Amino acid sequence: MMMVRRGLLVWISRVVVLLVLLCCAISVLYMLACTPKGDDEQLALPRANSPTGKEGYQAVLQEWEEQHRNYVSSLKRQIAQLKEELQERSEQLRNGQYQASDAAGLGLDRSPPEKTQADLLAFLHSQVDKAEVHAGVKLATEYAAVPFDSFTLQKVYQLETGLTRHPEEKPVRKDKRDELVEAIESALETLNNPAENSPNHRPYTASDFIEGIYRTERDKGTLYELTFKGDHKHEFKRLVLFRPFGPIMKVKKEKLNMANTLINVIVPLAKRVDKFRQFMQNFREMCIEQDGRVHLTVVYFGKEEINEVKGILENTSKAANFRNFTFIQLNGEFSRGKGLDVGARFWKGSNVLLFFCDVDIYFTSEFLNTCRLNTQPGKKVFYPVLFSQYNPGIIYGHHDAVPPLEQQLVIKKETGFWRDFGFGMTCQYRSDFINIGGFDLDIKGWGGEDVHLYRKYLHSNLIVVRTPVRGLFHLWHEKRCVDELSPEQYKMCMQSKAMNEASHGQLGMLVFRHEIEAHLRKQKQKTSSKKT
Numbered sequence: 001m002m003m004v005r006r007g008l009l010v011w012i013s014r015v016v017v018l019l020v021l022l023c024c025a026i027s028v029l030y031m032l033a034c035t036p037k038g039d040d041e042q043l044a045l046p047r048a049n050s051p052t053g054k055e056g057y058q059a060v061l062q063e064w065e066e067q068h069r070n071y072v073s074s075l076k077r078q079i080a081q082l083k084e085e086l087q088e089r090s091e092q093l094r095n096g097q098y099q100a101s102d103a104a105g106l107g108l109d110r111s112p113p114e115k116t117q118a119d120l121l122a123f124l125h126s127q128v129d130k131a132e133v134h135a136g137v138k139l140a141t142e143y144a145a146v147p148f149d150s151f152t153l154q155k156v157y158q159l160e161t162g163l164t165r166h167p168e169e170k171p172v173r174k175d176k177r178d179e180l181v182e183a184i185e186s187a188l189e190t191l192n193n194p195a196e197n198s199p200n201h202r203p204y205t206a207s208d209f210i211e212g213i214y215r216t217e218r219d220k221g222t223l224y225e226l227t228f229k230g231d232h233k234h235e236f237k238r239l240v241l242f243r244p245f246g247p248i249m250k251v252k253k254e255k256l257n258m259a260n261t262l263i264n265v266i267v268p269l270a271k272r273v274d275k276f277r278q279f280m281q282n283f284r285e286m287c288i289e290q291d292g293r294v295h296l297t298v299v300y301f302g303k304e305e306i307n308e309v310k311g312i313l314e315n316t317s318k319a320a321n322f323r324n325f326t327f328i329q330l331n332g333e334f335s336r337g338k339g340l341d342v343g344a345r346f347w348k349g350s351n352v353l354l355f356f357c358d359v360d361i362y363f364t365s366e367f368l369n370t371c372r373l374n375t376q377p378g379k380k381v382f383y384p385v386l387f388s389q390y391n392p393g394i395i396y397g398h399h400d401a402v403p404p405l406e407q408q409l410v411i412k413k414e415t416g417f418w419r420d421f422g423f424g425m426t427c428q429y430r431s432d433f434i435n436i437g438g439f440d441l442d443i444k445g446w447g448g449e450d451v452h453l454y455r456k457y458l459h460s461n462l463i464v465v466r467t468p469v470r471g472l473f474h475l476w477h478e479k480r481c482v483d484e485l486s487p488e489q490y491k492m493c494m495q496s497k498a499m500n501e502a503s504h505g506q507l508g509m510l511v512f513r514h515e516i517e518a519h520l521r522k523q524k525q526k527t528s529s530k531k532t
Helices: 002-034 053-094 097-103 113-130 174-191 273-291 306-320 336-346 365-373 430-436 449-458 487-500 504-511 513-531
Strands: 149-151 209-217 221-229 236-244 263-269 294-301 325-330 353-356 361-363 380-389 416-418 426-429 463-474
Touching: 113 236, 174 209, 174 221, 174 236, 263 273, 263 336, 263 365, 273 294, 273 306, 273 361, 273 365, 294 306, 294 336, 306 325, 325 336, 336 430, 336 449, 353 365, 353 430, 365 380, 365 463, 380 449, 426 430, 426 449, 430 449, 449 463, 504 513
Parallel strands: 263 294, 263 353, 294 325, 380 463
Antiparallel strands: 149 209, 209 221, 221 236, 353 426, 361 463, 380 416, 380 426
16 A cells, blocks of 8 residues: 555656646746747748738737647646546545455556556557558448448538437537537647647638548547648648547446335326226236236326226236225326326325336336336436337238237337337336426326426436336327317327337338239239230
8 A cells, every 4th residue: 555655646746747847838838929029030921911010910929829829728728637637546546446456356456657557548549549540440241330420510410310319410419519529629729739830820710620520439439530621722631530438447336135126106097998907917917926016006087987997906906916006086187297296296105116107008027127226216217218119000911910919019120119209107216206396287188297307307416317128118009189289289299199100111111002002913914914
């Protein structure tokens, strides 16, 4: 341990000396930029088309000062980065990572900091060598190539779109936006570095940026190729940058015991008896028979068909010896947000994990554990992306019969899609739901309440886990968008309805079915004529 502290002191002293030298360099550069020139020093002559005399000299001085100011800003950023590295190193030592490594039998690298830093730089350079930067690599198939996305100052043009992203869009995610801005700024710093340019060169700005392309190799890093306007017509400046990925670091190791983690499944409902009967069959198999750590809360609106729903619950309770359920009846028109909010607040026990669910959802027992593992009170909420089933009547229209439900739940391009625009199915602890303020109860009917709650979590300090899951399905059903919905709700409903029917290719086959049938008839006639 003494050797580690001694090495740290030596490393800190060297960093401090480096900071002092950098500050001195900044001061000298600033003095050179701001000190007036003597009579015996000859300034660079202004250009032929620029102002002459005193005005011309002032213009040149201002240009030089701007260049040096940019360079000083670059040096300041480097100093800030060094300070951050120093702070991170100190925190690592205070947290006792070296002792933890010895205790775990992992061994301790007692190399001096200079060697550790050199090893890290060597690793990062090797990432550049391994990536497709200087030369291509042999690939097995055409699908193995990693494509580039392209971008300008305003837009990103991307191949992987999904349902909530577009082929052309402004980068909405802050990390993606900051990543591209940082790449352009780094390129401008290089282009405007006084050490690499003549005193009379024009400063480059973001307006000189034409376009860029970038791609990420997940195990190596991100490659950027940025193109700027040159000094003359038909001339360009190209900079190739690479952001290497560092080695994998262990953040933490923890043991999770979910044996006593109860899930309260809350289902708002109005009528839809057949769908509820199907839901309870799934619930009995997955929650009662396989998992055994689930409570069910049904919030029912109105009185129509209420006896049938109660009968299904009572039959399941008797057949499976299941008593962990609550039935709440509310008057008034159906409101999903109100139903879930009432169901969540009705719970009187200790802090419980909530799963907001709809009656047309199918889930597996494995999903219930995924729900438990991705939530943590006061820290994490879980917003899974479920797989939405297409219309079985279209998918299996060429079959003799539609297969049983369990055989339909296959995650393929032809059978459904990831519902990445939906935020209704979610797992979160009751305490987090209460603290965030619950649902907006002013929203009536279908849609909107889930997005509002999701945004509140995004604006909080909680971690929002958003990922597709293999054990959560939205079962197809005919969707009706009633006139009572607001214009925004009606639009959302119709968009959801359009997405639900079939894939692009399957819808195309329906559109061109008359042409296909005509072609088949012609082929059949040709075959018959040949036989005769």
